Amino acid sequence: MRISTVEQMRALDKRAIEVYGIEDKLLMENAAHALYFVILKALGNIKGRKFVAFAGPGNNGGDAITLSRKLHSNGAYVKIYLMSSPEKYKGAAKMNYEIAKRIGIQMENFDGDNALVRMSVENADAIIDGILGTGISRNVEGKYAEAIKIINESAKLVFSVDIPSGINGNTGKVMGTAVRADYTATFGLPKIGNVLYPGFEYCGELYVSHISFPPENYEDDNINVFINEPIPLSPRKKDGHKGSFGDALFVAGAGNYYGAPYFSALSFLKAGGGYSRLATAKSVVPFIGTQGREIVFHPLPETDAKSISYTAKEEILKIAKNVDIVILGPGTSLHERTQKLIEELIGEIEKPIIIDGDGLTALSHNTSILKERKYPTALTPHPGEMSRLTGKSINEILNNRIEVARNFAIEYNVILVLKGAHTQIAMPDGRIYINMTGNSGMATAGSGDVLTGTIAAMYGLGLDFEESVRMGVFVHGLAGDLAAQRKGEDGITARDIMEFLPEATKLLRDEYENVKDRYDINVV
Ligand SMILES: NC(=O)C1=CN([C@@H]2O[C@H](COP(=O)(O)OP(=O)(O)OC[C@H]3O[C@@H](n4cnc5c(N)ncnc54)[C@H](O)[C@@H]3O)[C@@H](O)[C@H]2O)[C@@H](O)CC1
Ligand SMILES: Nc1ncnc2c1ncn2[C@@H]1O[C@H](COP(=O)(O)OP(=O)(O)O)[C@@H](O)[C@H]1O
Ligand SMILES: [K+]
Numbered sequence: 093m094r095i096s097t098v099e100q101m102r103a104l105d106k107r108a109i110e111v112y113g114i115e116d117k118l119l120m121e122n123a124a125h126a127l128y129f130v131i132l133k134a135l136g137n138i139k140g141r142k143f144v145a146f147a148g149p150g151n152n153g154g155d156a157i158t159l160s161r162k163l164h165s166n167g168a169y170v171k172i173y174l175m176s177s178p179e180k181y182k183g184a185a186k187m188n189y190e191i192a193k194r195i196g197i198q199m200e201n202f203d204g205d206n207a208l209v210r211m212s213v214e215n216a217d218a219i220i221d222g223i224l225g226t227g228i229s230r231n232v233e234g235k236y237a238e239a240i241k242i243i244n245e246s247a248k249l250v251f252s253v254d255i256p257s258g259i260n261g262n263t264g265k266v267m268g269t270a271v272r273a274d275y276t277a278t279f280g281l282p283k284i285g286n287v288l289y290p291g292f293e294y295c296g297e298l299y300v301s302h303i304s305f306p307p308e309n310y311e312d313d314n315i316n317v318f319i320n321e322p323i324p325l326s327p328r329k330k331d332g333h334k335g336s337f338g339d340a341l342f343v344a345g346a347g348n349y350y351g352a353p354y355f356s357a358l359s360f361l362k363a364g365g366g367y368s369r370l371a372t373a374k375s376v377v378p379f380i381g382t383q384g385r386e387i388v389f390h391p392l393p394e395t396d397a398k399s400i401s402y403t404a405k406e407e408i409l410k411i412a413k414n415v416d417i418v419i420l421g422p423g424t425s426l427h428e429r430t431q432k433l434i435e436e437l438i439g440e441i442e443k444p445i446i447i448d449g450d451g452l453t454a455l456s457h458n459t460s461i462l463k464e465r466k467y468p469t470a471l472t473p474h475p476g477e478m479s480r481l482t483g484k485s486i487n488e489i490l491n492n493r494i495e496v497a498r499n500f501a502i503e504y505n506v507i508l509v510l511k512g513a514h515t516q517i518a519m520p521d522g523r524i525y526i527n528m529t530g531n532s533g534m535a536t537a538g539s540g541d542v543l544t545g546t547i548a549a550m551y552g553l554g555l556d557f558e559e560s561v562r563m564g565v566f567v568h569g570l571a572g573d574l575a576a577q578r579k580g581e582d583g584i585t586a587r588d589i590m591e592f593l594p595e596a597t598k599l600l601r602d603e604y605e606n607v608k609d610r611y612d613i614n615v616v
Contacts, residue, residue: 093281093282093300093318093319093321093612093613094281094310094315094316094317094318095281095282095283095284095286095287095315095317095318095319095526096280096281096282096283096284096315096317097261097262097283097284097317098226098227098261098262098283098285100281100312100314100315101226101261101279101280101281101283102226104280104281104305104309104310104312105119105280107309108305108309111309112306112309114304114305115184116183116184117183117184117187118304119184119279119303119304120151120154120155120158120184120185120188121158122279122301122303122304123155123158123253123254123277123279123301123303124155124158124159124161124162125162125301126277126279126299126301126303126616127155127159127220127251127253127277128159128162128163129277129616130251130275130277130297130299130616131163131218131251131275134218134249134251134274134275135217135218135249138163138166138167138168139166139167139168140167140168140169141163141168141169141217141218142168142169142170142171142215142216142217143160143163143168143169143170143171143216143217143218143219143220144170144171144172144173144212144213144216144219144220145157145159145160145170145171145172145173145219145220145222146172146173146175146202146219146220146221146222146223146239146243146257147160147172147173147174147175147222147223148175148176148222148223148224148225148236148257149175149176149177149180149181150185150224150225150227151183151184151185151225151227152222152223152224152225152226152227152253152254152257153174153175153181153185153222153223154181154183154184154185154186154188154189154222155185155222155225155253155254155279156172156220156221156222156253157172157185157188157189157192157197157222158184158188159220159222159253160172160192160197160220161188161191161192161195161197164195164197170197170198171198171199171200171212171216172192172197172198172199172200173199173200173201173202173209173212173239174199174200174201174202175202175223175235175236175239177201178199202235202239203235204234204235204238205235205238205239205241205242209242210242213242213243213246213248214246216246216248217248217249218248218249218250218251219243219246219248219249219250219251220251220253221243221250221251221252221253221256221257221271221273222252222253222257223236223239223240223257223258223271224236224257224258225253225254225255225257225261226254226255226261226283226285228257228258228259228260228261228267230267231267231268232257232258232267232268232269232270233268236257237268237269240257240258240269240270240271241269243271244271244272249274249275250271250272250273250274250275250296251273251274251275251276251277252271252273252275252276252277252295252296253276253277254276254277254278254279254283255276255278255283255285255286255291255295256270256271256272256273256276256291256294256295257270257271258270258271258294259285259286259290259291259294259295260285260291261283261284261285261286262283262284262285263284263285263288263291263491263492263493263494264284264285264286264287264288264289264290264291264292265285265290265291265491266290266291266294270294271294272294272296273294273295273296274296274297275295275296275297275298275299276295276296276297276298276299277299277300277301277616278295278298278299278300278301279300279301279303280300280302280303280305281300281302281310281315282298282300282613284317284494286298286300287319287514287526287613288493288494288514288526289512289513289514292514297614298613298614299613299614299615299616300613300614300615300616301615301616302615316522316523316524317494317523317524317525317526318523318524318525318526319525319526319528319611319612319613320517320525320526320527320528320562320565320566321608321611321612322563322566322567322600322604322607322608322611323555323559323562323563323566324600324604325364325553325554325555325563325597325600325601326553326554328364328553332366333366334366334367335366335367336366337364337365337366337367337552337553338360338365338366338367338416338417338548338549338551338552338553339366339367339369339414339415339416339417339552340357340360340365340367340368340369340415340416340417340418340419340545340548340549340551340552341369341371341390341408341411341412341415341417341418341419342356342357342360342368342369342370342371342372342418342419342422342544342545343371343372343400343408343418343419343420343421343424343434343437343451344356344357344370344371344372344419344420344421344422344423344424344541345370345372345373345376345380345400345422345423345424346372346373346376346394346397346398346399346400346423346424346425346427346430347373347375347376347394347397347398347399347425348398349376349422349423349424349425350376350379350380350423351423351537351538351541351586352422352423352449352538352541353370353372353376353380353422353423353541354380354383354384354541355422355538355541355542355545355586355587355590356419356422356448356541356542356544356545357369357370357384357387357545358384358386358387358545358590359541359542359543359544359545359546359549359590359593360545360546360548360549360552361386361387361545361549362545362549362590362591362593362594363545363546363549363550363564363567363571363593363594363596363597364549364550364552364553364593364597365545365548365549365552365553366552367388367415368386368387368388368545369387369388369389369390369411369415370384370387370388370389370390371389371390371392371400371404371407371408371411372389372390372391372392372400373391373392373393373394373395373398373399373400373401374391374392374393374394375394375398376398377389377391390407390411392404392407392408395427395429395430397425397427399424399425399427399429399430400424400430400433401429401430401433402429402430402432402433404433405433405436405437408433408437409437409440409441412437412441412442412443413442413443415443416443416444416551416552417443417444417445417446417548417551417552418437418441418443418444418445418446419445419446419447419448419544419545419548420434420437420438420441420445420446420447420448420451421434421447421448421449421450421451421452421453421454422448422449422450422451422540422541422544423449423450423541424449424450424451424454425450426450426453430450430454431450431453431454431457432454434450434451434454434455435454435455435457435458435461438451438454438455438461438462438465438469439461439464439465441467442466442467443467444467444468444469444470444551444557445465445467445468445469445470446469446470446471446472446544446547446548447469447470447471447472448471448472448473448540448541448543448544449477449540449541452471452472452473452477452480452481453477453480455471455481456477456480456481459481459504462504462505462506463504463505465505465506468507468557468558469504469505469506469507470506470507470508470509470547470557470561471506471507471508471509472509472511472540472543472544472547473508473509473510473511474510474511474512474540475489475490475510475511475512478496478497478500478510481500482496482500484496489510493510493512493516494516494518494524496510497510497516497517497518497524498518498522498524500518501518501519501520501522502518502520502521502522504520505520506520507519507520507557507558507561509543509561509565511540511543513530513532514526514527514528514530515527515530515565515569517561517562517565519558525562527562527565527566527569528569528611528612529565529566529567529568529569529570529572529573529611530568530569530572530573531569531572531573531576531581532581533572533575533576533580533581533582533583533584534568534569534572534584534589536584536585536586537585537586538585538586538587539572539586539589541586542568542571542586542589542590542593543564543565543568545590546564546567546568546571546593547560547561547563547564547565547568548560548564549564549593550563550564550567566611567593567596567597567600568589568593570596570599570600570607571589571590571592571593571595571596572584572589572592574592574595574596574599575588575589575591575592578592
């Protein structure tokens with residue numbers, strides 16, 4: 093499914109009206125109808141139920157009034173609080189306001205927090221939030237903020253129209269304050285702010301309605317943000333040998349960094365990869381060797397600090413020639429000579445590579461080396477590493493995840509995986525995939541190492557490089573979700589995520605459609 097920006101959605105509305113003649117009144121009617129169905133689904137029946145709707149000054153308010161009309165027509169009691177003068181309504185919103193007035197639906201101006209409003213809310217079964225939609229243009233203050241506070245303090249079921257009021261439709265950020273909804277129905281396509289955190293969480297259960305747009309209305313290459321849907325895995329070759337499922341080289345580890353090489357190299361095998369090689373400082377080998385017997389070791393000369401020595405370069409290049417994919421950087425340390433080694437390997441390895449962890453720090457000293465690469469490259473930074481790579485502050489990155497990831501991927505011709513809740517995967521042609529698997533239990537040391545191994549495994553299973561990155565991120569999150577389902581989010585560790593990789597790939601093979609649906613946005 094595509095995800096749109098606020099501006100793109102406006103253009104789609106305009107196109108629906110101008111090209112197909114689907115008038116704004118029809119769009120508003122459809123929008124109201126969609127949320128009506130969500131309410132019906134949540135409450136079971138409408139008759140005799142009491143609703144309080146807050147209707148803002150724009151079309152979001154118009155939708156709320158139209159919805160109120162539907163609720164009223166089906167036997168509910170509705171009271172509407174108008175956030176500003178109804179004189180301001182235009183077009184479909186104005187028409188629906190006038191119908192509501194003629195019908196005699198109770199409407200009052202909202203002049204700020206007071207006992208009467210609180211009493212109405214207290215007596216209601218549910219609240220409709222149509223205060224602000226995608227037209228939000230500044231931070232929420234004054235009586236708008238007061239209305240949101242009343243809603244959030246009410247402990248009632250809250251249904252948001254299009255997007256919880258106060259959430260920025262392009263970024264998912266809270267503009268001062270925002271409604272915490274139980275359900276949100278968004279219209280046309282989901283907006284970026286519905287899908288990125290924290291907006292996604294404020295939406296509660298999220299539904300999308302295409303409000304009778306014909307599907308071709310979305311066929312626009314400029315709308316290039318997508319939900320990261322899983323990609324079907326082709327059946328394993330029955331007569332395959334370990335070489336048929338990928339041969340991966342992990343250049344990882346240093347004294348005191350035993351977890352990163354272990355988790356990345358072993359996760360490759362757990363997610364379906366065939367042959368896992370770990371090239372690491374020689375004194376690291378005995379520590380991992382006893383636990384990861386499935387891994388093939390290449391002990392390398394080391395520095396005084398027990399990190400991989402720069403002198404190992406030719407040997408690594410030689411091994412790299414015979415593998416399918418190379419992973420650079422998990423736990424290689426910040427030793428200056430080792431960093432230099434990794435930086436040069438990035439430029440010289442003639443294979444697809446994944447750069448993570450300390451490899452990203454090495455790269456941040458000289459990002460232009462990426463431009464020398466002629467083979468596919470993926471980077472998997474968390475926001476801290478992204479800050480090092482770009483020189484931007486972490487806040488700047490968090491406030492503009494999509495743009496920052498996209499610009500980097502385009503400029504350096506790499507696939508950039510910006511990790512975190514709902515990880516963004518940016519492709520060098522500007523497409524972005526937003527991943528929906530995973531949970532907060534995955535914010536645990538070593539979890540990122542499991543990810544690199546999983547991506548490499550997908551490549552081993554025969555997906556192309558771009559698909560492997562997308563599927564690696566999906567499967568890693570799915571394994572985390574399975575672990576959380578079984579053990580709870582609090583205590584899961586990288587090891588748990590790794591241990592659930594086999595079940596995650598199995599589930600995708602056995603129940604592909606179910607898994608896909610579970611992580612898609614519900615259409616209403
Ligand atoms: N395809 C779609 O997405 C459709 C969208 N519709 C609705 O239209 C909405 C967008 O309508 P509008 O563009 O009128 O925008 P909004 O209804 O979101 O609000 C715009 C109004 O709010 C004011 N405003 C902005 N920020 C404010 C703040 N912080 N405090 C107080 N006032 C503020 C603006 O001055 C303007 O008057 C969508 O969210 C959706 O609900 C539907 O009517 C049907 C079709
Ligand atoms: N709240 C969250 N929801 C979903 N996934 C998360 C969340 N927090 C972290 N993750 C995932 O967990 C992994 C953490 O990786 P990283 O930050 O590199 O940790 P480490 O370096 O300790 O391995 C990433 O794949 C990230 O997307
Ligand atoms: K809203």
